[in-house]
Amino acid sequence: MRLKESDLKTVYLRELIHGQDEEGHDLKPSWGEAIELQMNIQSAGGSVNAQIWGKELKYIKSCRYQGDLIREGVNENWGICLYATSNSDPDYLIDSIQTFFTHKNITLEKRDKGSETNG
Numbered sequence: 001m002r003l004k005e006s007d008l009k010t011v012y013l014r015e016l017i018h019g020q021d022e023e024g025h026d027l028k029p030s031w032g033e034a035i036e037l038q039m040n041i042q043s044a045g046g047s048v049n050a051q052i053w054g055k056e057l058k059y060i061k062s063c064r065y066q067g068d069l070i071r072e073g074v075n076e077n078w079g080i081c082l083y084a085t086s087n088s089d090p091d092y093l094i095d096s097i098q099t100f101f102t103h104k105n106i107t108l109e110k111r112d113k114g115s116e117t118n119g
Contacts, residue, residue: 003066003103008038012081013069014090031079034086040064041082044107059110061092064103072097072104080108 015032044053044060053060061082070078076097079090092108 003038003040003064007040009041009082010036011039011041012086012090013037013075014079014081016077016079031089034081035069036086037065037067037069039106041108056109056113059113060095061108061110063106063108065106066103070094070097070104070106072099079111082108 012034014034017030017032019027019030021027041061041063044057044062049060049062050057076094078094080092080094081088081090082092084091090111092110095107095109097107098105
């Protein structure tokens, strides 16, 4: 399966970085450099997703991605700048990654659910 070029949207992948200072205290988490990639992004729907997410379904996006920058077991909880600019904090987090032979299905969850803008 090849993803149709006209359906792809440019998004930015950002790693969540946890750190400690020299005294061993946890620092406030920060976001790594933005990595540009192309994904097919749709609003999540269907009866299964409705049962899983319930009222949260409106904050969930289903994505398809072809490439090697996102890997199952590695990139969960990384940020995606979907509507946010590449140099701002991500507006979505990667919730799950399912790897198939030709593509990956990725579920995104909105970070700030109190904000109804952009999605």
